[in-house]
Amino acid sequence: MLQLQDFKSIVTKYKVIFFDAFGVLKNYKGLIPGIEHTFNYLQEQNKDYFILTNDASRSPALLAESYHKLGLYAITPDRIISSGMLAKEYLDLKVNHGTVAYLGTEDSAHYIERSGLKTLPISQLELDNISEVNALVLLDDEGFDWNKDLNKVINLLRNRNIPVIVANTDTTYPVSQSQVAIAIGGVAELIENVVGKKFIRFGKPDSQLFNFAFEHACNNCIIDKNDILMVGDTLHTDIMGGNKFGFDTALILTGITQPHMAEQYIRSTGIIPTYICDSAVIR
Amino acid sequence: MLQLQDFKSIVTKYKVIFFDAFGVLKNYKGLIPGIEHTFNYLQEQNKDYFILTNDASRSPALLAESYHKLGLYAITPDRIISSGMLAKEYLDLKVNHGTVAYLGTEDSAHYIERSGLKTLPISQLELDNISEVNALVLLDDEGFDWNKDLNKVINLLRNRNIPVIVANTDTTYPVSQSQVAIAIGGVAELIENVVGKKFIRFGKPDSQLFNFAFEHACNNCIIDKNDILMVGDTLHTDIMGGNKFGFDTALILTGITQPHMAEQYIRSTGIIPTYICDSAVIR
Amino acid sequence: MLQLQDFKSIVTKYKVIFFDAFGVLKNYKGLIPGIEHTFNYLQEQNKDYFILTNDASRSPALLAESYHKLGLYAITPDRIISSGMLAKEYLDLKVNHGTVAYLGTEDSAHYIERSGLKTLPISQLELDNISEVNALVLLDDEGFDWNKDLNKVINLLRNRNIPVIVANTDTTYPVSQSQVAIAIGGVAELIENVVGKKFIRFGKPDSQLFNFAFEHACNNCIIDKNDILMVGDTLHTDIMGGNKFGFDTALILTGITQPHMAEQYIRSTGIIPTYICDSAVIR
Amino acid sequence: MLQLQDFKSIVTKYKVIFFDAFGVLKNYKGLIPGIEHTFNYLQEQNKDYFILTNDASRSPALLAESYHKLGLYAITPDRIISSGMLAKEYLDLKVNHGTVAYLGTEDSAHYIERSGLKTLPISQLELDNISEVNALVLLDDEGFDWNKDLNKVINLLRNRNIPVIVANTDTTYPVSQSQVAIAIGGVAELIENVVGKKFIRFGKPDSQLFNFAFEHACNNCIIDKNDILMVGDTLHTDIMGGNKFGFDTALILTGITQPHMAEQYIRSTGIIPTYICDSAVIR
Known part of the structure; x- marks a missing residue:
């Protein structure tokens, strides 16, 4: 027991x-x-x-703010350690120039913008102009068209050999007592299966x-x-x-x-x- | 060599x-x-x-017609054996009544309509009214909203234990010389991973x-x-x-x-x- | 309930x-x-x-005999359909000549001997003399040295591209109320992982x-x-x-x-x- | 190029x-x-x-000695960082008392002996006396009977819920120009599949x-x-x-x-x- x-x-x-x-x-x-x-x-x-x-969908500042709105003031930005910070560290250390494409909202792009690299949402990527894209980061399940933009990602990765970083390893998250939604970590598995590669994953349990x-x-x-x-x-x-x-x-x-x-x-x-x-x- | x-x-x-x-x-x-x-x-x-x-996206008649339009008349409907036919056989033998929900276009629903069961595209499913849904069939990668309707499928399967049939096992299909698109078999793997179940798959190599x-x-x-x-x-x-x-x-x-x-x-x-x-x- | x-x-x-x-x-x-x-x-x-x-470890005749010894006479050899029979059918249809190597007991080799091909237990295989080996069949978890003979199998498959047939898909079988043993289907998964190939598996649920x-x-x-x-x-x-x-x-x-x-x-x-x-x- | x-x-x-x-x-x-x-x-x-x-099969001292015998004196024990050291750290921090069972040679047990815990090779484990076994460590592919002792491990893990540490993640290692042998990391995958659990793995790429x-x-x-x-x-x-x-x-x-x-x-x-x-x- x-x-x-x-x-x-x-x-x-x-x-x-x-x-x-x-x-x-x-x-x-x-x-x-x-x-x-x-x-x-x-x-x-x-x-x-x-x-x-x-949760790499928002910066520590925005995450902390969300607790403050609920009345919990003890969670300040410096108390928050997000898998998005590791994505930023990776880009700082390993990607020196060019463009970083991403799947996620504009808020989630916070982590990669802070690295000083040019950022590009996949929705704005043109598949005949990918030579400057030096990394892809998967940040959030919102902010893109799942059908159109996931197919774009598949073709980007078939035509350009670049590191792919998954900043949230969760496969689902709860949205109500009985319902869940697919998280970006679940989407990442779909893409990995289709392109036959293993991505760089940051976040618990790693x-x-x-x-x-x-x-x-x-x-x-x-x-x-x-x-x-x-x-x-x-x-x-x-x-x-x-x-x-x-x-x-x-x-x-x-x-x-x-x-x-x-x-x-x-x-x-x-x-x-x-x-x-x-x-x-x-x- | x-x-x-x-x-x-x-x-x-x-x-x-x-x-x-x-x-x-x-x-x-x-x-x-x-x-x-x-x-x-x-x-x-x-x-x-x-x-x-x-290819379970269209009936044998529509598939044959697509060859005729290209000038190949030797492919008649009776010459076509599609994984969709096995989905129909399964429903005939194993699902006797109620509604069959599906992901795919209206054309792809051909196979399940012929079984005599009521059909319902996932886009029209209401999650608080699922007690009549006795099977789910994945037919085609088109005809639904990937984000909204895949999340709906996840929650349907969390709340109702029903057989899920995948009528096309392919993960991608080519759309041009250098580009592919994710097929419904790839989408099925995403759902299987998220809900932790193995679906019934028809189609080569089975x-x-x-x-x-x-x-x-x-x-x-x-x-x-x-x-x-x-x-x-x-x-x-x-x-x-x-x-x-x-x-x-x-x-x-x-x-x-x-x-x-x-x-x-x-x-x-x-x-x-x-x-x-x-x-x-x-x- | x-x-x-x-x-x-x-x-x-x-x-x-x-x-x-x-x-x-x-x-x-x-x-x-x-x-x-x-x-x-x-x-x-x-x-x-x-x-x-x-169970492909014994012929239908020996399997039926095992029921007779327990007092159940209704199970006659013609009533038994074993995954080993499919291995035999495969060899008949697809492997026309040469030697079939196998992992298992001599009893289990029954199924492949009936195909008319020369059979060779892996224990007797010499790795510098493999040009006549045209198939490998995994039949039973007994009858070989797991360490020595599994390493021999790995190296056979690295040096000769031949079909591998798994005649029993089970991963374990019970040996007492609280204990199980690893079946040949479990051993097959180990070999598949190590050599990076998918074998031909016969047996339920296929x-x-x-x-x-x-x-x-x-x-x-x-x-x-x-x-x-x-x-x-x-x-x-x-x-x-x-x-x-x-x-x-x-x-x-x-x-x-x-x-x-x-x-x-x-x-x-x-x-x-x-x-x-x-x-x-x-x- | x-x-x-x-x-x-x-x-x-x-x-x-x-x-x-x-x-x-x-x-x-x-x-x-x-x-x-x-x-x-x-x-x-x-x-x-x-x-x-x-390589967790030997202590840093023995590993260094193996280089010295080949004429390379620059590799001293303090220069060697082995996945076995992480297994030791884990045991120090997380397993406070009782017995640690292991698969491997006596040399490989070095890492777990240094933790101060009682060690027991699986070959000496008795399945009706497992209540003191508080962890299992997979160290080396040698030093045990693959058939008998792997079955013992399966039954140990079915009857006692303990952490399992894999101190070498490699699946194979080369033994000659054309031949390899299965490493303990490959054996670990077999056991994971059979018992349906994920073990704690130390070693590159982790x-x-x-x-x-x-x-x-x-x-x-x-x-x-x-x-x-x-x-x-x-x-x-x-x-x-x-x-x-x-x-x-x-x-x-x-x-x-x-x-x-x-x-x-x-x-x-x-x-x-x-x-x-x-x-x-x-x-």
Whole structure:
């Protein structure tokens, strides 16, 4: 039988808490009721915290703003670590010139614009003029025509051998209690299958995001991996990735992993969280 | 080195010839020049022939008409065996009542309308009224909004456990010399990945289409598997499927398998045609 | 909730019954108690029956003998349809001369010896003398040294482009209530991954075995697909394959699909049997 | 056409060089002739260097000794970064007590013994006494009975939900000019398929090994990702992993990527090295 533990008593054992966003802090209805108390408590206790998200659809500033609008002021832009930041780092280090094409909204292009490269939405790409395109970044499932622009992407990749970066590895995201939508990570798999290539994926469970966050958290401090707790609602991203990187992990049951299924999912996947808690709310 | 053989001298060894359509009889530009002579020759020699196609976007009558418009009159509707026919057989045998939802054009719905069931394009489906939907058929990549309607399909399948039939297993099809488009078989893989289920797929290389064609060809005759030659341009559909079913196979180099790559593809895939020929044209 | 039906009342609706073997007629302990009554009933009612098995480790004669030893005399060799028979048909039609190498016991080589070709266990293959080897057949998980002989197979396939036939698609088989063993189908996946090729697989759920059985059952009769009931304990082989081929299907809960998990497996896989029954025993 | 560059002139641009071992420094015949000059040059130029290897079959000390026996003294144990070290780190951080079972030789158990946990080769495991086994590590393809012990592993994992660590992600390794052997990474895929779980994999191309090496190289220095060159012979491990982590990469043609295939592999995989060089030898 599943043994639930008290989130507050767990948190006291760690110096830094990493939170997943969707399913932990908020859901399709808004904030998880009471979650603001958790951050009050963390601040009182002088514990550091960061949000690790695969959401590359908006900049940290816009993401933080979305929490402020909901009444949660503890999430400031410097607390947000998004897979989009890794896409930016990749472009900085590996793509020196030319144009970066992208799938996503204008907001999502934030991450690649900051790299100083010319950006081009796939909708504006002309297939007879692709010699300057030196990378393709998949950022968000919105902002393009799925039929027309995905076919354009296929043909771009058949005719130009360039790195493709997937800035969000999720395949779906919830839009209501019973409905989901296909995320850009799911679209990326379609394109990979069709062109027969494996793209560069950033985002949980890949260790590079956990490492990026770990370095970020350590900026002016001495911290070990076992000083950090990763809190998430999804076994195969938050928990698997956190475990592999060496963090302790807490599975939270307010999101995609529903209480009555948790035990069976853990057994069938072999992904074992250090703790299981009803929610991340500390009252 | 690749040893090419003369198509005419091969054909004389068989009683029935099965042809793939795209890349063998026609390409994005129109008919393969001279292909009409092949059918004149087959008729003179009293050899039977059939077209085996994964194209479920149109009825045999409309497919035959498309050849007639190009000037090839030898392809009559009764000569066409489409994966759409297997979708119809499945619905006849396994789905007795209710509504069949589909992705595709109105033309493609031909196959499921003939089963006598009520048909409903996904675009007209309402997600709060799905209790009558007893099957979903994926027919064609056109005729729906990829973003909106694929998300609808995901949610239909999350909330109702029904058989899903994929009537075209191809992942892409060529639209010009250098460009392709994603076919409904590629879209089906996206949906399978997202919902975590395996769908029922009809079409080459699956042996059920070869068997359907074999029975069709034998209607009033006594024929063995080794009386039949399967002619195609694609190793992993036409040749792999034909080989597995027990037919001799001829790889044709007027389509997707280009002459300079044929040898390497055969070696890397382990799919070995009985013969390799420049084209299916008999002059 | 799962609605169970009475096996006897279902059987009356069909002319021919196809049975899976393991989990339906027998398990690791011996015969399913009372199963002999089922065959008495079928014979009284003049209903035909066949055993469809992915077990290619022994000839039909030896398989039938194994039932006789357990006291079930209704299973005669002519009632057994094994995936090994399809391997034999393939070799007859597609491999005309030379040597067929194999992985398996001497008993399992029965199927390929009957094809008239020279057979060679991989253990006796010499890697500097492979020019006569024209096919490789994977028959059984016993009869060879897994480490030494699998490495030999890898190198044979790297140096000679030949068809590889997998005569049993199962990945595991039960050896006791709590333990399983890796079957040759699981070993085949390892080899496929390492050499990067897809092999020719016979056995449920592939439709070729169902078609072979259907033709076999129809030898001197007129029968339709909906006159046949496929009875099995495994959703993704017996039920998926039977459904796809157009048969009605009955899932039996005496084997791998345990009663308390049946409903959830059906929902998560989307493989829906026509009926669900406690067992195939008719008393 | 492929543009080859001079390895020496490339090396001058970087402060630290990371080398893959097999195919770059040595092959099945012994050292790549002249490779010792490369290390003389690096030492003269005060450039740092490390060996990044997926070989977890022996400790760094034993690996270094193997180079010394071949006459290459520049490879000292502290220069070797093996995927086995990450397995050790994982056990240190995540498995606090009990027994660690393993597949591999006694030499390979070095990495897990250093963690202070009790170690147990699978050959000595008894399946009715598994309650103390808290992790399984796959280390090497030798040192166990593939048939008996792999079946034991399957049943261990069916009856006990524990983390499984794969310390070498390679699927094969070369044993002569024309022959390869299956590596433990290939064996791991077999087990994953059979038990339906995804294991924790350390080793190139996973970014965690590159990160571990990066931190190791920086111990007492200030270094950026673009001060480092990753040199390897394999596109999908050395080059893909190096690129993703943000290093510049050099593909070397003395190993698995043969000169006449390099261009096509790069095009078909979309894995694009910064440079391509004949060899890593500096004369």
